[in-house]
Amino acid sequence: MNKNFRIGFGVIGICAIGVNEFMGMAIANSLKYQVQIIAQQFKQAIYGLGLPKTAGTGGSVRLKDEPGNKTLPILALMVPEDGARTVSSRPTVYWNMILNEPQDYKLTFFLQETAEENSKVVLEQEVTITKGGLFRLQIPQSIDPNTSRRWGVKCKWPSGRVVTGNGILAFTEPKPEMKLALESAKTDLDRARVYASNGYWYDALDAYTNWIKANPNDTIAIQERGTVIEAGFKGHKGLDTRTFIAQVNSAEIQEFK
Numbered sequence: 001m002n003k004n005f006r007i008g009f010g011v012i013g014i015c016a017i018g019v020n021e022f023m024g025m026a027i028a029n030s031l032k033y034q035v036q037i038i039a040q041q042f043k044q045a046i047y048g049l050g051l052p053k054t055a056g057t058g059g060s061v062r063l064k065d066e067p068g069n070k071t072l073p074i075l076a077l078m079v080p081e082d083g084a085r086t087v088s089s090r091p092t093v094y095w096n097m098i099l100n101e102p103q104d105y106k107l108t109f110f111l112q113e114t115a116e117e118n119s120k121v122v123l124e125q126e127v128t129i130t131k132g133g134l135f136r137l138q139i140p141q142s143i144d145p146n147t148s149r150r151w152g153v154k155c156k157w158p159s160g161r162v163v164t165g166n167g168i169l170a171f172t173e174p175k176p177e178m179k180l181a182l183e184s185a186k187t188d189l190d191r192a193r194v195y196a197s198n199g200y201w202y203d204a205l206d207a208y209t210n211w212i213k214a215n216p217n218d219t220i221a222i223q224e225r226g227t228v229i230e231a232g233f234k235g236h237k238g239l240d241t242r243t244f245i246a247q248v249n250s251a252e253i254q255e256f257k
Contacts, residue, residue, distance in 0.1 A: 046199035047232040048082040049148075049170055073105065073132065074098040075155050075165050076244060080232040083115070083168030084201030087178075089142045091169055092206040095153050096244075096251055099132035106156040109137055109256060115148035115168045127256060134251035136209070143171045169202060187211065189221055196228050204228055213253060222249060 078094035099105070111123040123141050135153075143149055152166030174182070178198050185191045192207035208225040212218060226245045233241050 047201040048080040079167035086202040097132040112150040137256040
């Protein structure tokens with residue numbers, strides 16, 4: 001705020017100066033805090049939940065009905081092998097399908113009651129797709145705070161074989177300082193950076209993707225999303241991360257309905 005700004009005279013003017021300086025300090029501190037968050041964003045590879053890597057599949061799963069058949073599709077869930085956090089009771093999840101030949105495939109999204117592998121399936125949603133791309137779905141069922149769920153996607157090959165990829169999401173409420181940072185964020189890109197710096201994988205991925213969809217030429221945002229994906233899939237033995245990121249960057253986004 002401008003220090004030459006005045007309201008009234010005498011004592012009132014002195015008070016106005018004090019308020020003015022206080023507000024200036026508050027704004028400066030807020031901006032400083034935002035800069036600190038952005039500076040930290042890619043130094044914290046904390047997207048996973050620290051569970052055993054066998055907790056979920058994540059990454060990519062190739063369908064293998066016929067040995068050596070390179071035309072079979074690839075199903076790739078966008079989640080670290082040991083799961084990840086979300087700040088939302090209804091998070092948006094992503095997966096990528098690479099189809100090398102035009103056929104109909106049945107995809108089934110499912111949500112389980114808990115994060116346990118054999119827990120009850122409480123939600124299923126099926127569609128038939130004819131082309132690949134980056135699929136996204138906002139989970140239609142609310143999740144209780146501070147709980148974990150298993151979700152996944154099943155793909156049915158025309159021969160009848162079904163391949164399943166699954167992962168874990170943990171709805172974890174943010175700390176007060178993160179809430180303040182989100183309240184001051186003005187764009188999806190700002191929010192993506194806050195989510196990324198605090199290790200909220202699902203929300204960072206969604207916010208980055210929304211921003212990139214509206215701003216497809218923002219190479220910095222594309223690179224930042226790629227860095228998040230690379231950090232989340234670090235150590236994944238069955239995935240060529242660079243190739244996967246390139247596929248995600250070129251994939252068409254499709255709503256799973």
